[in-house]
Amino acid sequence: MSTPAEILEDVGRNWFIYASMPIIAAAIGYVTKLVAIEMMFRPLEFVGRKPFLGWQGVIPRRAAKMAGIACDTMTSQLITPAEIFGRLDPRRVAEEIEKPLLASIEDITREVAAATQPDLWEALPSRVKNLIVERIQRQSPKMVEKVMLQMQQDIDSVFDLKEMVVTHLVRDKALLNRIFREAGHKEFKFIANCGAPFGFAIGLLQTLAWAVFREPLLLPAFGLITGWATDWLALKMVFFPVEPKRYFGLFTWQGLFLRRRAEVARDYGDLIAREIITPRNVVEAVLRGPLSDRLFALVQREVYRLVDEQAGFARPLVVVAVGGRQYQRIKQLVTVKVMERLPETMSAVEDYATDAMDIRNTLMTKMQQLTPTQFERLLRPAFEQDEWMLIAVGALLGFCVGELQILIVEFLAR
Structure with a gap:
């Protein structure tokens, strides 16, 4: 341990070395924060040699779990399938898609007739063909309205909101990143910016310890402490305390993310409505998702009923004329054609659905x-996963820079 006189003499002789220590510590604090933040999001895919030699962003690597957590909060506390579909007026939906629906019905009728009974269809007069098409068209909007009503009564049987959201986010990891990055953009900026002042404060202690002890191991040790402590403290300040709390009777602090509730809610709601829970994605999920077979059965039942109604009193004669098996094939083919045309047909309802939902x-x-605790769960999962690893990386980087400091100090002291 140096005497006060020796300390003063050394500081005077190597003042630039002492002056650089808190500055370098501030740089360590800042850089390690930037690295930790980027490691959460990048790269989207694993880079290196699996399973351990390499890295993939924490959020992309745990995309399914992250998406599930985000969706659980969304579906359990914010919005439900019944709420989404309950705002759609079945009659208005039928009106919105009437024009493309009628065009589709005309095409479907002619295609099915040509595929199953081409000779009979071609032999019919044009007036009769048009009459058949018009009769089916008149009933089609009612069929759409009825199907919509049945869906609303048991929407969970044909639409899985969580599966839609999770599938969409796992497939598009960049979008998953955006949800967490945009929701917490000010928090990430705060974490990066606070690294410098926190590091500078620790650097002052480092400078004092170096002046007194002149022990080379102090520099990497303080670098490690700076990287670890500043990462840990910054993360805590973002989310804790959940409720406002007064410290030392001087100031009140609440987790930064929790203080921005109104702003986060606006940005989060806008992103989800614009990118994920859109009418197009909902329709796609209903028509192509794991429960689409149930929708098919629902549409099939209504198509069969419609075809039977249009056959009317002549149904037995029609069955005799074309054969029972062929009659069933006609109805099945109509159902398939209707389902094929639905995505294009339903696109006409997007503007109305966006406003209504x-x-x-x-x-x-x-x-x-939401309560503060519930609100905290919107972003906190992004940090909880492998948080220790991010802090450890910050500590390791700090240690390496501390080792570099030793080399610089020894070089300048020559």
Whole structure:
């Protein structure tokens, strides 16, 4: 341990070395934060040699789990399938898609007739063909309205909101990153910026310890402490305390993320409504998702009923004329054709559905009604997964920079 006189003499002779220590510590704090943040999101795919030699961003690597956590919060506390579909007026939906629906019905009728009874269809007069098409067209909007009503009564049997959201986010990891990055963009900026002042403060202690002890191991040790402590403290300040708390009777602090509830709710609701729970994605999930077979059965039942109604009193004669098996094939083919045309047909309802479902404002309102603890779960999972690893990386980087400091100090001291 050096005497006060020796300390003063050494500081005077190597003042630039002492002055650099807190500055380098501040740089360590700042850089390790930037690295930790980027390691959460990048790269999207694993780079290196699996399983251990390499890295993939924490969020992309745990995409399924992250998406599931985000979706659990969304579906359990913010919005439900019944709420989404309950706002759609079946009659209005039928009106919105009437024009493309009628065009589709005309094409479907002619295609099915040509495929199953080409000779009979071609032999019919044009007036009769048109009459058949018009009769089916008249009933089609009612069929759409009835199918919509049945879906609303038991929407969970044909639409899985969680599966849709999770599938969409796992497939698009960049979008999953955006959800967490945009929801917490100010928090990430805060974490990066606070690294410098925290590091500078620790650097002052490092400078004092070096002046007194002149022990080379102090520099990497303080570098490690700076990287670890600043990462840990910054993360804690983002989420804790959940409720506002006064410290030392001087100032009140609440987790930064929790203080921005209104702003986060607006950004989060806008992103989810614009990118994930859109009418197009919902229709795609209903028509192509794991429960689509149930929708097919629902549509098939209504198509069969419609075809039978149009056959009317002549149904027995039609069955005799074309054969029972062929009559069933006609109905099956109509159902298949209807399902094939539905995505294109339903695109006409997107503008109305966007306004009616009002996902953005619903999410904004519901998010502001969450308790602080519930609200914290929107972003906290992104940090909880492998948080220790991010802090450890910060500590390791700090240690390496501390070792570099030793080399610099020894070089300058020559």
